[in-house]
Amino acid sequence: MPETRGRLTANAPLAKLTWFKTGGPAELLFEPADAGDLAAFLSALPEWVPVMGLGLGSNLIIRDGGVNGVVVRLGKGFSGVEKIDGLTLKLGGGTSGVLASSSARDHGIAGLEFLKSIPGSVGGFVRMNGGAYGREVKDILVEAEVVLRSGERRVFTPDDLNYSYRHSDLPEGAIVTSATMRGERGDPAAIQSEMDRISEAREASQPLRTKTGGSTFKNPPGERAWELVDRAGCRGLAIGDAQVSEKHTNFLINNGNATSAEIEALGEEVRRRVLENSGIELEWEIRRVGLTADEAARDEAAR
Numbered sequence: 001m002p003e004t005r006g007r008l009t010a011n012a013p014l015a016k017l018t019w020f021k022t023g024g025p026a027e028l029l030f031e032p033a034d035a036g037d038l039a040a041f042l043s044a045l046p047e048w049v050p051v052m053g054l055g056l057g058s059n060l061i062i063r064d065g066g067v068n069g070v071v072v073r074l075g076k077g078f079s080g081v082e083k084i085d086g087l088t089l090k091l092g093g094g095t096s097g098v099l100a101s102s103s104a105r106d107h108g109i110a111g112l113e114f115l116k117s118i119p120g121s122v123g124g125f126v127r128m129n130g131g132a133y134g135r136e137v138k139d140i141l142v143e144a145e146v147v148l149r150s151g152e153r154r155v156f157t158p159d160d161l162n163y164s165y166r167h168s169d170l171p172e173g174a175i176v177t178s179a180t181m182r183g184e185r186g187d188p189a190a191i192q193s194e195m196d197r198i199s200e201a202r203e204a205s206q207p208l209r210t211k212t213g214g215s216t217f218k219n220p221p222g223e224r225a226w227e228l229v230d231r232a233g234c235r236g237l238a239i240g241d242a243q244v245s246e247k248h249t250n251f252l253i254n255n256g257n258a259t260s261a262e263i264e265a266l267g268e269e270v271r272r273r274v275l276e277n278s279g280i281e282l283e284w285e286i287r288r289v290g291l292t293a294d295e296a297a298r299d300e301a302a303r
Contacts, residue, residue, distance in 0.1 A: 002044035006032040014071065018057035019119065021211050022260040024066025024290060031075050035147060035177040038072065042175075043151025045070065051149050051173040052289060056096060058119035059128070059214045061288045064260045065296025072175050074123060083107055087183055088142065093123035093176040097130075100181075101195060110186025111140055113194045117202055119214045123176035129163045133198060138163040142180040149173030166218050166285055207245045211254035216267055217282040225282060226250035232277040234270045242266040252286075264288055 001008060012029035015021050032038035042051065050069030054060075078094035081103040089109065091100050097115040100122060104112040117132040118125060125137045126144045144156045148171060161168040170176070202208060217225040229235070229249040237244045241258035244266065245251040252263055271282045291299065 001028070002041050004030065004032065004041050005034075005037045006030060006041075012071070014054070014057075014062050014067065017054065017073070018060055018062055018213075019211060020061060020213050020254050020258075020260070020263060022064070022254060022258060022263065023062030024064050024260075024293070024296065026067045026071035028070045030070050030072050032072065032077075034077050035145065035153065038175060038177065039147045039151045039153050041151070042147060042149060045151075047150075051175075053123060053127075053175045055094065055121035055124040056119065059124065059286050061213065061260050061264055061286055063264070063288065063290035063295075064293040065291030065299075067290040068299075074121070074175070074177070078123075078177060079121075084180060087185060088180060089182075090178055090180045091122045092178050093121065093126075095122045097121070097125070104183055105188050105191040105195065108186055108188055108191075109183040110191050110194075111135070111183030112181060113191060113198060116195050117198045122179050126161075126176045126179050127168055127170050128166050129161075129168050131166075133201075136163070137179075137181075140181045140183060142182050144179045145177050146170070147175045147177055205248055207247045207251050207253055210245070210251075212245070212251050213263075213286045215250050215285050216252050217250055217271075218285045220280050220282065223280060224250075228274045228278055228280055228282065229270055232270070232273040234273055237266065237270065237273075239266045239269065244270060259293075261292060 009029045012026045014026050015023045052071050054071050054073045074094035078092040080092045082090040084090055087109055097118045101112050101116040114133045114135045118130045129137050138158050141158050146154050146156055161170055219225050226249045234244050235249050236246050240262040241255040242262040243253050243255050245253050252266055275281050
């Protein structure tokens with residue numbers, strides 16, 4: 001492996017780093033010191049080694065057999081917030097939505113309140129065009145600094161990313177190290193009031209105090225995923241300790257000792273029932289990555 005100023009850990013447990021608290025280990029977990037360290041590491045890493053970014057572990061199922069290659073996790077060195085001008089902030093790729101929105105409030109910048117409601121970090125928001133309450137990242141993004149799998153450092157604009165609903169054209173293996181976002185002038189008290197409203201709405205409607213991954217399926221055009229799931233009779237449906245939330249049917253929850261396989265199987269069963277009931281094929285919003293337990297066992301036996 002290339003030398004690094006950050007931390008490199010072999011066979012690193014990932015379950016504790018995800019919201020579902022499930023899944024196998026990373027073959028290698030890399031926590032770079034800074035963007036330069038990440039770029040140097042990736043440029044020296046053999047091309048055949050796969051690379052995956054890991055933020056706060058929301059909207060993610062890591063399968064029980066773990067992840068081959070390198071998982072990159074951005075730590076405290078990537079969670080800074082810098083004021084560029086009266087309306088613009090530069091946010092580290094590891095910055096949480098809560099910190100991003102509260103920093104904007106402190107600077108009297110409105111329009112970023114919705115970030116508080118999205119579980120995850122800025123890097124994931126940029127990749128997935130994260131959004132909620134009528135706004136999306138594409139509405140506020142000026143540019144994103146990215147380290148490509150090759151180690152090349154690039155700057156992407158929203159046009160480069162070709163945003164659509166919960167999608168961007170960010171290349172596979174690329175890691176967002178920072179994002180510059182612009183809002184509008186606002187009163188901090190009014191911004192806080194809007195953030196409070198969003199928090200209250202989430203608390204009332206979502207199973208926030210459970211082991212969950214966030215919204216499971218994308219909303220099909222003209223439809224709401226949770227309503228399709230509910231109409232298909234899936235509220236409370238369970239496989240093992242994995243269950244469709246009674247509170248919000250577009251959330252899957254781990255009621256205790258669910259495996260990633262059970263959570264994914266439950267999601268696929270929900271998709272099957274919705275298709276049978278409504279003719280609509282739900283698309284996963286949660287990313288599913290890594291090897292199943294059987295695939296990992298076969299890999300190990302072949303070595």
